[in-house]
Amino acid sequence: xxxxxxxxxxxxxxxxxxxxxxxxxxxxxxxxxxxxxxxxxxxxxxxxxxxxxxxxxxxxxxxxxxxxxxxxxxxxxxxxxxxxxxxxxxxxxxxxxxxxxxxxxxxxxxxxxxxxxxxxxxxxxxxxxxxxxxxxxxxxxxxxxxxxxxxxxxxxxxxxxxxxxxxxxxxxxxxxxxxxxxxxxxxxxxxxxxxxxxxxxxxxxxxxxxxxxxxxxxxxxxxxxxxxxxxxxxxxxxxxxxxxxxxxxxxxxxxxxxxxxxxxxxxxxxxxxxxxxxxxxxxxxxxxxxxxxxxxxxxxxxxxxx
Amino acid sequence: xxxxxxxxxxxxxxxxxxxxxxxxxxxxxxxxxxxxxxxxxxxxxxxxxxxxxxxxxxxxxxxxxxxxxxxxxxxxxxxxxxxxxxxxxxxxxxxxxxxxxxxxxxxxxxxxxxxxxxxxxxxxxxxxxxxxxxxxxxxxxxxxxxxxxxxxxxxxxxxxxxxxxxxxxxxxxxxxxxxxxxxxxxxxxxxxxxxxxxxxxxxxxxxxxxxxxxxxxxxxxxxxxxxxxxxxxxxxxxxxxxxxxxxxxxxxxxxxxxxxxxxxxxxxxxxxxxxxxxxxxxxxxxxxxxxxxxxxxxxxxxxxxxxxxxxxxxxxxxxxxx
Numbered sequence: 001x002x003x004x005x006x007x008x009x010x011x012x013x014x015x016x017x018x019x020x021x022x023x024x025x026x027x028x029x030x031x032x033x034x035x036x037x038x039x040x041x042x043x044x045x046x047x048x049x050x051x052x053x054x055x056x057x058x059x060x061x062x063x064x065x066x067x068x069x070x071x072x073x074x075x076x077x078x079x080x081x082x083x084x085x086x087x088x089x090x091x092x093x094x095x096x097x098x099x100x101x102x103x104x105x106x107x108x109x110x111x112x113x114x115x116x117x118x119x120x121x122x123x124x125x126x127x128x129x130x131x132x133x134x135x136x137x138x139x140x141x142x143x144x145x146x147x148x149x150x151x152x153x154x155x156x157x158x159x160x161x162x163x164x165x166x167x168x169x170x171x172x173x174x175x176x177x178x179x180x181x182x183x184x185x186x187x188x189x190x191x192x193x194x195x196x197x198x199x200x201x202x203x204x205x206x207x208x209x210x211x212x213x214x215x216x217x218x219x220x221x222x223x224x225x226x227x228x229x230x231x232x233x234x235x236x237x238x239x240x241x242x243x244x245x246x247x248x249x250x251x252x253x254x255x256x257x258x259x260x261x262x263x264x265x266x267x268x269x270x271x272x273x274x275x276x277x278x279x280x281x282x283x284x285x286x287x288x289x290x291x292x293x294x295x296x297x298x299x300x301x302x303x304x305x306x
Numbered sequence: 307x308x309x310x311x312x313x314x315x316x317x318x319x320x321x322x323x324x325x326x327x328x329x330x331x332x333x334x335x336x337x338x339x340x341x342x343x344x345x346x347x348x349x350x351x352x353x354x355x356x357x358x359x360x361x362x363x364x365x366x367x368x369x370x371x372x373x374x375x376x377x378x379x380x381x382x383x384x385x386x387x388x389x390x391x392x393x394x395x396x397x398x399x400x401x402x403x404x405x406x407x408x409x410x411x412x413x414x415x416x417x418x419x420x421x422x423x424x425x426x427x428x429x430x431x432x433x434x435x436x437x438x439x440x441x442x443x444x445x446x447x448x449x450x451x452x453x454x455x456x457x458x459x460x461x462x463x464x465x466x467x468x469x470x471x472x473x474x475x476x477x478x479x480x481x482x483x484x485x486x487x488x489x490x491x492x493x494x495x496x497x498x499x500x501x502x503x504x505x506x507x508x509x510x511x512x513x514x515x516x517x518x519x520x521x522x523x524x525x526x527x528x529x530x531x532x533x534x535x536x537x538x539x540x541x542x543x544x545x546x547x548x549x550x551x552x553x554x555x556x557x558x559x560x561x562x563x564x565x566x567x568x569x570x571x572x573x574x575x576x577x578x579x580x581x582x583x584x585x586x587x588x589x590x591x592x593x594x595x596x597x598x599x600x601x602x603x604x605x606x607x608x609x610x611x612x613x614x615x616x617x618x619x620x621x622x623x624x625x626x627x628x
Contacts, residue, residue: 179359
C-alpha cells in the first residue's frame with residue numbers, strides 16, 4: 001500500500017503519468033490494483049480542485065489586503081495584485097489601535113485557557129478517579145447545562161454581572177468562560193480511558209490523590225490537555241458575542257470587536273478591512289498549524305464518546 | 307432532579323451542607339466509613355475550583371432563566387410574578403414569529419447541506435494517500451477561523467455589483483445574479499452558504515472518525531457477494547454510520563437553532579427583518595432593551611425547541627435500532 005501511494009505521488013505530478021517506467025509498472029500490477037490507481041488519481045484531481053475552491057475566500061482575503069481600495073472590486077477579478085501595497089500592513093496599526101486589540105485578545109485568551117485547563121482537569125479527576133456519593137448526579141448537572149443553549153441564559157448572566165458591577169471589564173468574561181462544563185467533560189472522557197489500575201498502583205506506592213493527579217494523570221493526559229488548551233484558546237480568541245455584550249469601552253476591545261467596528265466605520269476601505277482580517281486570522285493559523293493533531297483528536301474524542 | 311439528588315446522593319450542594327449530608331450518607335451503611343468520608347472530601351476538593359465558577363455563572367443563570375420567563379422584570383421595574391403573560395405577549399408578537407420562521411428556514415437549509423457535504427468530504431478523504439492530511443486540515447481550517455473575518459470576507463464576496471461570486475455567476479451565464487445580503491430574499495441563502503462552508507470541516511472530522519471505525523471485513527464481504535460501490539455505500543457505510551449521523555444531526559440542529567454571531571456580524575438581521583433569528587431577538591429584547599422577563603420567555607421557547615428536536619431524534623434513532 002505504501003509503495004502504491006508513493007508511486008502515485010510521482011504520477012500525480014504534471015507530466016509524470018505517461019513515461020515508460022510507469023507503464024512498465026502498470027504491467028506488473030493486477031487489474032484490481034490498476035483500477036485502484038486510477039481511482040486514486042481521480043481522487044487527487046477532485047481534491048485539488050475542491051480544496052482550491054474552498055480556499056477562495058482566504059485567497060481573496062490575502063490578495064485584497066495587498067491592494068489599493070479601488071482595486072479590490074475589479075472586473076475581471078485580479079487574483080494577484082498589480083502592485084503589492086505592503087503599506088496596508090504598516091498603516092493599519094495607526095488607523096486603529098490594533099496592537100491594543102491584539103493585547104486584549106491575548107490577555108483574555110491566555111487567562112481563560114489557563115483557568116479552564118487547570119480547573120477542568122482537576123474536576124475531571126474528581127469525576128473519573130475518585131468515588132464518592134453524588135458524583136454522578138453532579139456530573140449529570142454539568143452535562144445537562146451543555147445541552148442548554150448559551151443564548152437561553154445569557155440574560156440572567158448579564159443581570160448578574162450588572163449587579164456585581166462587572167460589566168465592561170475583562171473579569172466578567174473571565175468568570176463566565178473559564179469554568180465551562182465542556183472542558184470538564186472533555187478531560188473526563190479522556191481520563192476514563194486511563195486504567196484505574198495505574199492509580200491503584202500509585203496509591204499503594206503511597207502517593208496522595210493530589211500526587212496521583214500531578215504525577216501520573218497529568219503526564220499521561222498531555223494530548224487531551226493540549227486539545228482542551230488549543231480549543232479554548234481559539235474559541236476565546238474568536239469569540240464575538242461575549243466581548244460584544246460585555247466590553248463597551250474601546251480600550252477593552254478584542255481583535256474581533258475592533259475589526260467589526262472598523263468595518264462599520266469605514267465600510268469603503270475594503271483593502272484595509274481585509275488587512276485587519278488577515279491579522280486577526282494569522283495567530284489562529286499559526287496555532288492551528290502547530291497543534292492541528294490535537295484539534296482533530298479533541299473533536300473526535302469529545303464528539304464521539306458523548 | 308433535586309429530589310433524586312437528595313435521595314441518591316446527599317453530597318450535592320454547596321460547601322456548608324457537606325458535613326451534614328455526609329453523616330446521613332454514612333449512617334445508611336458503607337463498609338469503610340472513614341474511607342468514604344475521606345473520598346468525598348478529596349473528590350470535592352478536586353471539583354470545587356471548577357464547580358464554584360460553574361455553579362455561580364452557569365447553573366444558577368440556567369435555573370434563573372426558567373424562573374424569569376414567568377416574571378415581569380425590566381431594567382426600570384422590580385421583578386413581579388406574572389404567570390404566562392410573557393408567553394401570551396410573545397405569541398401575539400410579529401417579531402417572534404418572524405424570528406422563529408427565519409430560524410427554522412436557516413436550520414432547514416443548514417442541516418442537510420452541511421450533513422451531505424461533510425459525509426461526502428469524509429468519504430473522499432477516508433483513504434491512505436500521500437498528503438491526504440493536508441487536504442483534511444485545509445478543509446477543517448474555516449471552522450476555526452474567526453467569525454468576524456469569515457463574515458466580512460463573505461460579505462465582500464457576495465457584493466451584488468462587482469463581487470467575485472456574482473462575476474462568476476455572470477460568467478457562467480446567469481444574467482441577473484441575486485443581490486445576496488442586500489436582498490431580503492437572498493440574504494438567508496447567503497448566510498446559509500457561509501455557515502455551511504464554515505461548519506462542514508468540523509462534521510467531516512466526526513464522519514472520518516466514524517468511517518474509520520467501520521471494520522474493513524464488512525466491505526470485503528460485500529465485495530465478495532458482488533455488491534456494487536453504490537450498494538456497498540447504502541448497505542454497509544450508511545447503516546454503520548448511523549450513530550455518527552445521529553450525533554451529527556443533533557449537533558447540527560441544535561447549533562442551527564442557536565445561530566447568532568454569524569448573523570449579527572453578516573447581516574445584523576437585515577435587510578429589514580429578513581434574517582432576524584431567535585437568539586438575536588433574545589439579545590435585543592433582553593440586553594438591548596432590558597426586558598428581562600420577556601426575553602427569558604423567548605429563551606425558554608428556544609430551549610424547548612432544542613430539547614424537543616434532540617429527544618425526537620433520539621426516539622427515531624432508538625426505533626431504527628430495534
